[in-house]
Amino acid sequence: MSPRRSAPEPAFATDRGGDVVTVWEAMPKRRLAVLGKWRNPIGLAGAFIVVFNVFVAVLGSQIWRLDPNELAYLRFEGPSWAHPMGTDELGRDTLARIIHGAQVSLQVGAISVSIAFVGGVVFGMLAGYYKGILDTVLMRLVDIMFSLPGIVLAIVIAGLLGPNRRNAMIAIGIVILPAFARVVRGAVLEVMGYPYTESARALGASGRRIMLRHVIPNIAAPLLVLVTVYLSVAILAEAALSFLGLGTQPPEAAWGGMLSTARTYVDIDPWLTIFPGAAIMIVVLGFNLLGDGLRDILDPRLGPHVGDVPVKK
Amino acid sequence: MGGYILKRIAFAIPTLIVVSIGIFLMVRLLPGDIIDILFGGDLSASEEVKEQAREQLGLNGSYLEQYWRWISGAAQGDLGFSLRSTEPVSNVVLDALPVTLELLILALLIAVLIGVPLGVISAVKRDRAADYAARVGGLVGLSIPSFWLATLLLLFTSRVFGWVPPLNYVSPFDDPIANLSQFILPAISISVFTMAIVMRMVRATMLEVLGQDYVRTARAKGVSRRKVISKHALRNALIPVITIVGFEIGVLIGGAAIIETIFGLPGIGYVLLQAISGRDYPVIQAMTLLIAFTFIFANLLVDILYGVLDPRISQG
Numbered sequence: 001m002s003p004r005r006s007a008p009e010p011a012f013a014t015d016r017g018g019d020v021v022t023v024w025e026a027m028p029k030r031r032l033a034v035l036g037k038w039r040n041p042i043g044l045a046g047a048f049i050v051v052f053n054v055f056v057a058v059l060g061s062q063i064w065r066l067d068p069n070e071l072a073y074l075r076f077e078g079p080s081w082a083h084p085m086g087t088d089e090l091g092r093d094t095l096a097r098i099i100h101g102a103q104v105s106l107q108v109g110a111i112s113v114s115i116a117f118v119g120g121v122v123f124g125m126l127a128g129y130y131k132g133i134l135d136t137v138l139m140r141l142v143d144i145m146f147s148l149p150g151i152v153l154a155i156v157i158a159g160l161l162g163p164n165r166r167n168a169m170i171a172i173g174i175v176i177l178p179a180f181a182r183v184v185r186g187a188v189l190e191v192m193g194y195p196y197t198e199s200a201r202a203l204g205a206s207g208r209r210i211m212l213r214h215v216i217p218n219i220a221a222p223l224l225v226l227v228t229v230y231l232s233v234a235i236l237a238e239a240a241l242s243f244l245g246l247g248t249q250p251p252e253a254a255w256g257g258m259l260s261t262a263r264t265y266v267d268i269d270p271w272l273t274i275f276p277g278a279a280i281m282i283v284v285l286g287f288n289l290l291g292d293g294l295r296d297i298l299d300p301r302l303g304p305h306v307g308d309v310p311v312k313k
Numbered sequence: 314m315g316g317y318i319l320k321r322i323a324f325a326i327p328t329l330i331v332v333s334i335g336i337f338l339m340v341r342l343l344p345g346d347i348i349d350i351l352f353g354g355d356l357s358a359s360e361e362v363k364e365q366a367r368e369q370l371g372l373n374g375s376y377l378e379q380y381w382r383w384i385s386g387a388a389q390g391d392l393g394f395s396l397r398s399t400e401p402v403s404n405v406v407l408d409a410l411p412v413t414l415e416l417l418i419l420a421l422l423i424a425v426l427i428g429v430p431l432g433v434i435s436a437v438k439r440d441r442a443a444d445y446a447a448r449v450g451g452l453v454g455l456s457i458p459s460f461w462l463a464t465l466l467l468l469f470t471s472r473v474f475g476w477v478p479p480l481n482y483v484s485p486f487d488d489p490i491a492n493l494s495q496f497i498l499p500a501i502s503i504s505v506f507t508m509a510i511v512m513r514m515v516r517a518t519m520l521e522v523l524g525q526d527y528v529r530t531a532r533a534k535g536v537s538r539r540k541v542i543s544k545h546a547l548r549n550a551l552i553p554v555i556t557i558v559g560f561e562i563g564v565l566i567g568g569a570a571i572i573e574t575i576f577g578l579p580g581i582g583y584v585l586l587q588a589i590s591g592r593d594y595p596v597i598q599a600m601t602l603l604i605a606f607t608f609i610f611a612n613l614l615v616d617i618l619y620g621v622l623d624p625r626i627s628q629g
Contacts, residue, residue: 277461
């Protein structure tokens, strides 16, 4: 791909908040003064959803103790007190399956983003620090991966490795790795150009020391935003792969897979479609909001959102 | 201008070559020998038979030879034969491509025709009800999975209008109305994400442009508000949006791959998924290359368009 123009920088710093802020600001200040610059309604709303999701994934099955795989109830029941989200085509409790799905999606998000994070940081640092041929080769590889739509690449890799959750996580990790590599490389190049890095080098600091003490702390903020945003991408991708039958395999409950089965019974029981889809949407929305908020707080220069032009400095 | 276009094309060609090598290697390096899978379970198959099959599939010789055979064939329109249907892969490609292109173009039109006005309204009516509605809608649009939206749309039309789109693919040349009614729901489903991106981008750039001196000058010299927005502000605000649209084509292709399966449209994504589950390697290779080609080509067009719209870029 031709070298991309860096994304135009929209006025994100000023484009947030609005009325939400005014209402917010009308509230007693002291209560939230502790939060300081963290007082960002968008980010807080996202953080709330994310924390709730983690809570459901970790403690949900302790509170709602039905077995997600037990075929013990009437089939296609609508929401009721006994089954707040109804039961599915085999008489399994949908709420229990949604809770299990939360665990699955969080696990996939965490593992695939970890793969991308570690790989991206290593490759990005190598490319940015050593430059030269290594940089050219690595960035060419990144270009290849950017020339294929992420989900298509994930479908091909997951499909060829064989359809199961482990392979889906590997595929998603590989697909989002270049985004991390590119941002890290850009940030390393920038930090390496600053006088403090130069003086550290002049004082005789080793490459490793410069990386660990100077470069990493200075790219922590963009990395944090990237992790949040790509958690949402990974969760959505896993749902899509499971929906296509390339991720988590039935009978295990995963939101994408539940949606896929529900599609067959959409005329009989629309609830089966509504709950898993809403779960995916809310969680993805939560991570998106949190990412947006963090971006505003940590670095307004970071540029536009996921799905926009990759940020390249 | 001519030089600028040539330079852009010259950039695209090596990328395409590198991408084709990447795809070639990916299909080969991922575990699972094609021949073993084809003869799966058939332990009586002798080495000789396997070798023969390998030769038939163009899998003999070094990687370099194989790659050369594949890519030089591809350049001449020969992509080998499907392992499953034994049809030439080029036929499979020619059948699938128009379906996906139609879907992409429709989705892009919907996204831009709705996303741009929403972004403008949101920026002009900043911090008013319309702005909030558009922004909240934008965030929801970014988060809603297209495959869920598709199911909801199907549910909605079947419950409310008692209508479901025709299930067998109809060519636009046979029956344009039936064809359109078949494409409209999938196109809406995949356009929503892009629409949200376009809307957010237009809003951000419009806000920036509206704060510029030349906008104030135009207003000060008595140009109407409406005219300032449409002639002065929007034109400049749209330029960065074009870049986004180029990148979004990739997202749309990805979305199309999933959505085609839901609606049974025999496009690239549908064929690719079938090929993956059938381990039909020549088809997988060809479809992936085609997707990369479409994406690179779309970005080339966007680059050129960008140069036309903003002379600073093509001359700088």
